Amino acid sequence: MDMSVDIDWIEPHPHGIYIKPADAWIDSSKPVSKALVTHGHADHARGGHGQVWATPETLAIMELRYGQAIGHAVPYGGEIEIGGVKISFHSAGHVLGSAQILMEYQGNKVVATGDYKRRADPTCAPFEIIPCDIFITEATFGLPVFKHPDTATEIAKLLQVQQTHPDRSVLVGAYALGKAQRLIGELRLAGYDEPIFLHGALEKMCRLYTKLGIELGELRPVMDSDKDSMKGKIVLAPPSALNDRWSRRLPKPITAMASGWMRVRQRARQRNVELPLIMSDHADWDELTQTIKDVSPKETWITHGREDALMRWCELNQIKAKALALVGREEEDD
Amino acid sequence: MQVFADLLDRLIYTRSRNEKIRLISQYLKDTPDPDRGWVLAALTNSLDFPVVKASSVRNMAMERVDETLFKLSRDFVGDTAETVALIWPDQPTVNPDDDMSVGQVVDILAAASRKDATVILANFMDRLDADARYALLKLTTGGMRVGVSARLAKTAFAQAFDLNLDDVEEIWHAMEPPYTAMFAWGEKKAGRPDLHGLPYFRPFMLAHPLDDKALDLETYAAEWKWDGIRIQIVGTGNETRLFSRSGDDISSTFPDIAQAFGHHAVLDGELLVRGDYQGGQAASFNALQQRLGRKTVSVKMQKEYPAFVRLYDILFEGDTDLREKSWSDRRKYLEQFVPALNPERFDISTIIKAHNFDDLSAIRDGARDAAIEGVMLKKRDSPYVSGRKTGLWYKWKRDPLVADCVMMYAQRGSGKRSSFYSDFTFGCWTEEGELYPVGKAYSGFTNDELKMLDRFVRQNTINRFGPVREVEKTLVLEVAFDSIHQSKRHKSGLAMRFPRISRIRTDKPASEADFVASLQKMIS
Numbered sequence: 011m012d013m014s015v016d017i018d019w020i021e022p023h024p025h026g027i028y029i030k031p032a033d034a035w036i037d038s039s040k041p042v043s044k045a046l047v048t049h050g051h052a053d054h055a056r057g058g059h060g061q062v063w064a065t066p067e068t069l070a071i072m073e074l075r076y077g078q079a080i081g082h083a084v085p086y087g088g089e090i091e092i093g094g095v096k097i098s099f100h101s102a103g104h105v106l107g108s109a110q111i112l113m114e115y116q117g118n119k120v121v122a123t124g125d126y127k128r129r130a131d132p133t134c135a136p137f138e139i140i141p142c143d144i145f146i147t148e149a150t151f152g153l154p155v156f157k158h159p160d161t162a163t164e165i166a167k168l169l170q171v172q173q174t175h176p177d178r179s180v181l182v183g184a185y186a187l188g189k190a191q192r193l194i195g196e197l198r199l200a201g202y203d204e205p206i207f208l209h210g211a212l213e214k215m216c217r218l219y220t221k222l223g224i225e226l227g228e229l230r231p232v233m234d235s236d237k238d239s240m241k242g243k244i245v246l247a248p249p250s251a252l253n254d255r256w257s258r259r260l261p262k263p264i265t266a267m268a269s270g271w272m273r274v275r276q277r278a279r280q281r282n283v284e285l286p287l288i289m290s291d292h293a294d295w296d297e298l299t300q301t302i303k304d305v306s307p308k309e310t311w312i313t314h315g316r317e318d319a320l321m322r323w324c325e326l327n328q329i330k331a332k333a334l335a336l337v338g339r340e341e342e343d344d
Numbered sequence: 345m346q347v348f349a350d351l352l353d354r355l356i357y358t359r360s361r362n363e364k365i366r367l368i369s370q371y372l373k374d375t376p377d378p379d380r381g382w383v384l385a386a387l388t389n390s391l392d393f394p395v396v397k398a399s400s401v402r403n404m405a406m407e408r409v410d411e412t413l414f415k416l417s418r419d420f421v422g423d424t425a426e427t428v429a430l431i432w433p434d435q436p437t438v439n440p441d442d443d444m445s446v447g448q449v450v451d452i453l454a455a456a457s458r459k460d461a462t463v464i465l466a467n468f469m470d471r472l473d474a475d476a477r478y479a480l481l482k483l484t485t486g487g488m489r490v491g492v493s494a495r496l497a498k499t500a501f502a503q504a505f506d507l508n509l510d511d512v513e514e515i516w517h518a519m520e521p522p523y524t525a526m527f528a529w530g531e532k533k534a535g536r537p538d539l540h541g542l543p544y545f546r547p548f549m550l551a552h553p554l555d556d557k558a559l560d561l562e563t564y565a566a567e568w569k570w571d572g573i574r575i576q577i578v579g580t581g582n583e584t585r586l587f588s589r590s591g592d593d594i595s596s597t598f599p600d601i602a603q604a605f606g607h608h609a610v611l612d613g614e615l616l617v618r619g620d621y622q623g624g625q626a627a628s629f630n631a632l633q634q635r636l637g638r639k640t641v642s643v644k645m646q647k648e649y650p651a652f653v654r655l656y657d658i659l660f661e662g663d664t665d666l667r668e669k670s671w672s673d674r675r676k677y678l679e680q681f682v683p684a685l686n687p688e689r690f691d692i693s694t695i696i697k698a699h700n701f702d703d704l705s706a707i708r709d710g711a712r713d714a715a716i717e718g719v720m721l722k723k724r725d726s727p728y729v730s731g732r733k734t735g736l737w738y739k740w741k742r743d744p745l746v747a748d749c750v751m752m753y754a755q756r757g758s759g760k761r762s763s764f765y766s767d768f769t770f771g772c773w774t775e776e777g778e779l780y781p782v783g784k785a786y787s788g789f790t791n792d793e794l795k796m797l798d799r800f801v802r803q804n805t806i807n808r809f810g811p812v813r814e815v816e817k818t819l820v821l822e823v824a825f826d827s828i829h830q831s832k833r834h835k836s837g838l839a840m841r842f843p844r845i846s847r848i849r850t851d852k853p854a855s856e857a858d859f860v861a862s863l864q865k866m867i868s
Contacts, residue, residue, distance in 0.1 A: 153413075153416060153417045153420055154409060154413050154417060154430075154431050155417045155420070155421055155427060155430035155431050156430075157430070157434075157474075273430065274420075274421050274422075274426065274430075274762060274763070275353075275356050275423075275426060275478075275489075276421075276422060276423065276426075276489070276759060276760055276761075276762035276763075277762060277763065278356075278357065279356060279357070279760055280760060280762075282359060283357065284357045284358065284359065285357065286357065316416065316420070318416055319412075319413055319416045319417070322410065322412045322413055322416070323410075323413065326410060
C-alpha cells in the first residue's frame with residue numbers, strides 16, 4: 011500500500027496555513043483578505059481580515075472582541091466551497107464554537123484542528139474524529155509529563171477548599187474565553203449553586219455564552235458586591251488579575267488557577283498560586299497521541315506547542331510527521 | 345508516603361512563612377517516629393542515600409520511557425525528580441491503601457546495594473500515584489525546593505514542642521536522623537540529650553551587608569574579609585572536625601588541617617590555600633576551588649594546594665563557653681591561643697587600624713590582594729550569637745568589577761526559574777573581531793528583566809544544541825563580578841568569580857562591548 015501523500019495545494023507558513031486554490035488562510039496572524047478561523051482565542055482569531063469564515067459562535071465571539079462585521083457563518087457540518095476547495099467545520103471540543111477545518115480537493119482530505127481537547131466540557135460540543143490524509147494537530151501539551159487528571163477531581167479540590175474556608179474567598183484565575191465558562195459549568199454540574207463572582211473582564215464573555223444557550227447559573231460582578239457577601243464564595247478573574255491590586259477588594263482571597271500548566275509545580279509557584287487546578291482546554295499527551303492513532307492519517311503535521319516531542323513519538327511509532335513552525339502562538343494560552 | 349506527599353505539596357504552594365512553620369510543626373506532632381525524623385532530615389537536606397543518585401533515577405526512568413522524550417521533558421520541567429514522577433507510566437494497580445511508610449522506604453533503601461536500589465525504587469514507583477512518586481524521589485534524592493530553610497524547619501520543631509530555638513540549634517547539630525532522642529526530649533519523655541565531649545557544630549555568627557556608613561569606628565573593629573570558605577574547627581582533644589557554613593562536616597576534604605589541630609577548643613576562621621601571592625600568603629579562591637567538593641584528597645593535591653586557616657574568633661576554650669563574652673575579650677583569648685598552634689596551618693586575621701570611613705575606604709580600595717573580598721566590621725562589645733543580628737557584624741565588600749559583554753547562548757533554568765531561559769553565556773571581542781565566551785551568569789536581574797531576557801532568547805534563537813540556544817549576538821549585558829582569573833576551561837582563558845548580570849544595555853550596540861584584552865588587565 012502506498013502511504014505517501016503528494017499534496018501541494020496546502021502550505022504551512024510562519025503566520026498561518028495557506029490554501030492555495032482558495033487563496034485563503036487558516037488562523038492567520040497577519041490580516042489577509044480571506045480568513046478561515048478555527049476559534050475565538052486571540053492567537054487564532056485576529057481582527058482586520060477582509061472576509062472571515064467561522065462557526066456562528068466564533069463569529070459572535072470575534073464580534074464581541076473586534077467588532078468584526080464581514081463574516082460568513084458556517085455551522086458544524088455545514089459545507090462551503092472556495093476556489094474549488096470543499097470546506098467544512100467540525101467540532102474540536104476546545105471552547106464554544108471551536109472547529110476543526112476539513113478541506114477536500116482533488117480527492118485528498120486535510121484537517122486542521124486548531125486547538126482541541128478530548129474530554130467532556132459542559133460548555134462546548136465534543137471533538138469529532140474525521141478521517142483524512144493530512145492531519146494538522148496542535149501540540150500545546152505535547153510532552154509525556156502532561157497527563158491532565160480527571161476534571162471532577164480538580165473541581166472537588168476547589169470545592170473542598172471553598173467549604174473549609176467560610177471567611178475567605180477562593181479566587182480562581184481562568185482565561186476569559188472558554189476556561190472561565192467551563193469552570194462555572196463544571197461547578198454547576200458538581201452541584202455548586204451559589205452565586206459565582208466575576209472580575210469585570212469576564213462578564214461580557216459569560217453573558218455571550220448565556221445568550222448562545224450555555225446555562226451558567228447566577229453570576230455577580232465583583233464590582234457591585236459587598237466584601238462580606240463574597241466570604242466563602244468562588245470568584246473568577248483573568249490570570250493577570252491574580253496578583254493585582256484588584257484582588258484586595260476580596261475577603262482574604264486564596265489564590266487558585268485553572269490551567270494545564272499547573273501540572274508543573276514550579277510553574278504554579280512562579281504565579282504565586284496556592285491552589286493549582288490542573289484543568290486544560292487542550293489535549294494532554296495521551297489524548298494527542300490517541301487522537302493521531304484514532305484519525306490515522308497518512309501524514310501528521312504538528313503545529314504550535316512542543317512539536318519536538320510529538321515528532322519523536324511519531325518517529326518511534328513509524329508515523330509520518332513533520333513539524334511546522336508557526337509564529338505568534340502564545341505558549342501560555344490555556 | 346501519601347501524608348508526606350501532601351505535606352510537600354502544601355509547603356510548595358504556601359507562601360507564608362508562618363503557615364509553613366505551622367504545617368511542619370503540625371506534621372511533627374501528628375506523625376510517629378521514625379517517619380517524622382526522616383522527613384525533618386529530608387527537609388533540612390540532611391538525608392543521604394548513597395545508593396540512590398540523580399543519575400540512577402534518570403536511568404531508571406529511561407528504562408520506561410524514550411530518552412529523547414525524557415530529555416525534552418526534563419528541559420521543560422526544570423527538575424529531574426518531578427520529570428520522572430510525572431513521566432512514569434501509571435500502573436493500573438495503584439492502590440491508595442497499599443501505602444508504604446517513610447520509615448520503610450528508608451530502611452529498605454539503606455540496606456540495599458546500588459544495583460538493587462534502582463529495582464527497589466522502580467517497584468515503589470509502580471505502587472504510587474504521581475504526587476506520591478514525586479515525594480518518594482524528593483525524599484531519596486533531596487533538593488526539595490519547597491522554600492524551607494534549615495532554620496525554618498528548626499523553628500517549626502521548636503514551636504511544635506514549645507522549646508527555645510537557640511537550644512534546639514545547639515542540640516540539632518549533635519544529633520543524627522531520625523532524631524529520636526530529640527523528639528523524646530521535645531515530648532518531655534526524656535531529658536535534654538547530653539552532648540558533653542562530642543565534636544559538634546555550633547551555628548555561625550553572620551554579618552549584614554553594610555549600607556549605612558554612620559557607624560562609629562571607635563565601637564567597631566575592622567578586619568579583612570578573606571575570600572576563602574568560612575570554617576569552624578571543633579576539637580575535643582582526641583578528635584577534630586571541620587564544619588562548613590552550612591554545618592557540613594568537611595574534615596576529610598582537609599585532613600592536613602584536621603590533623604594539625606590537637607587542641608580542645610572551638611574556633612571560627614577562613615579556610616584558604618597558600619599561593620604565590622603576597623609572598624606565599626593566601627591565594628585566590630580559584631586555587632582553593634581545586635580542593636573543594638572532593639570527598640578524599642590525594643597527597644599530591646595537599647602538597648600543591650596547601651590549606652591553612654586564618655582565625656577570626658574563638659567560641660570555646662576547653663569546656664569554657666566564651667560566646668557570651670564581648671568580641672574584644674574573645675579577641676584577647678584568641679591572641680593568647682594562636683601562638684600554640686602550628687604556624688604553617690593557622691594564623692590570626694589582623695585588625696585594620698582605621699579611625700574613620702574615609703581611611704577605611706582608602707585602605708579597602710588599596711587592597712588588590714586576590715584573597716581579600718572586602719572588610720568586616722565587628723562591634724567590639726558583641727557576643728557571639730547565631731545567625732545575623734542587626735547592629736553587630738557588617739561586611740563591606742569591595743566594589744565589583746564590571747564589563748560589557750554580549751549574550752551568546754542561553755539555557756533554561758531550574759527550580760523557580762523552570763521553563764525560563766535564565767542561564768546566559770556571554771562573550772567579549774577579540775582583536776580579530778570574534779566573540780569569545782568569558783563567563784556564565786544566572787542571577788542579578790529582576791523578575792521583569794528575566795521575562796525580557798527570556799523573550800529575547802525565544803525571539804532571537806539562531807541555533808539549537810540540545811537544551812542550549814544560540815542567540816543573535818546583539819544584546820549587551822553589563823556583567824558585574826568580584827574578580828577575574830586565568831583559566832584553561834574557557835577559550836578566552838578567563839574565569840570570573842561570582843558573575844551576575846548587573847544591567848541590560850539595550851542602549852548599547854554589540855560592537856561596543858568590551859574586548860577580551862581589557863578583561864585580561866583586570867586579573868588580580
